[in-house]
Amino acid sequence: MASIEATGLSKRYGARNALDGLTFAAEPGEVIGLLGPNGAGKTTTIRLLTTILEPSSGTFTVAGEPGDRPHRIRQRIGVLPESGGYPARQTGAEYLRYAARLFGRSRRDARSAADRLLDDVGLGDRAGTRISAYSRGMKQRLGIARALVNDPSVVFLDEPTLGLDPAGQREILATIGEIAGRRGATVVLSTHTLTEVEQVCGSVLILDHGRLRAAGPLADVVAGAGSLSAAFISLTEGAGHE
């Protein structure tokens, strides 16, 4: 059974189509790359599948739950939003404990989950430090830890390596591989960085101006073009991007 299934998913803002008839499926344990230039519809896709936005048309299921049951979907997904803010006055541990409690954990469970996740993402020694003192890379790792606080079946990561140095990017990519490999969760990775997709993704979706240009296993999409970069440019070129 597919862990994500979207059929004809569309989102319109007035006359503008932010997403137009997206249809795809993702299997459990798969890391799927969501690619596209600015304004392609990547963040809209993630916000639709994570129930933050309502689709204008189309249907979807996530983790076996239909799109018309948003609270049940939210129970089973983890999300690192694009440019998500962090409460500066909270410590990393407080931030994760609060998130765990919102997912229904008791105080004691929330505390142990927060400690475990902070260790998992390498922030165990900074658990009591205020988030305002964290570097960007540390905040991204904290965000990923938060996305895992409910042991999700599907994880959405929107630009998780944005603004990170190469070492920080490498750490995040290793964490993503671990999420899919060890936890068996499906990971949807939205990014501009094609090399990241080549390193960790088994399949890709390429969007442009809200339309799906290519979907499938990485090897199939690359076949013929020679490289993912060449395939990406040929599928999205001449569209007048931002």
Added chain:
Amino acid sequence: MSSNRWDVVAEQESRELWIGGRGPVLVFGFSLLLSAMTYLAATNRAMNFLEQREAVNLTVQVGLAVGVLLTVVVSADAISGERERGTFESLLLTPVSRRAIVVGKLVAASTMWLACLIVTLPYLWVLGRGVAGAGQAALLTLVVGTLVALGLGGVGLLFSAWTNSNKTSLACGLLLLLVLFAPTQLPALPKTGIGEVITRVNPIGSALHYISQILVSRRNWTHDLSYLASPVVVALVVTGVLIVAGPRLVRLTAGLR
């Protein structure tokens, strides 16, 4: 069934308000204002310019007015502020229902009113000694003030949900309070026909009038009970709107589905 963890939201919001946030600063400012006002009232009383019950009534009115003002300031920031800080999406991505988010935020904002009430109590005790008015005034402030704070704090939360800008929601809240407070400063207003209507419709005007009737005119609590209709209706309607329309109001971007 979506999760109803309003208490978790309320606890965290209250913690942010009182431990890491603006709560203590605002209440400290409020206590300075009350201290200055109590000093002036006590001085005037000593010079026989102000009757003791009037001094107590004045303190209750200032306590209620400023307490409600600070509650609106906090509630007007509750949603639009999170949108501006970028922390709202994380909250919306949890299984906590939108209604629970609204209720939790309103409860947390209401703690500002309760704090103002607690700060007011010693001043009431000082000014009301000997006339057995302090206890009555405190109870009256708790009951009537809570109704007004809940209703207008809820309106502040509605402004916050309807706008993406924190400045806009705060400006709307303060403008509303200005419109509601201004008529209360016209001494002859309740004595005229139209003035009576305006006083009764205005939740703040009617609440202050009801309180002064009991504290200064020594009326029974049930004598002018109809003046409480406006605060009760506003509190019930606003709370009802927030609970019923919560799922449509609490969105990542105001007005965007």
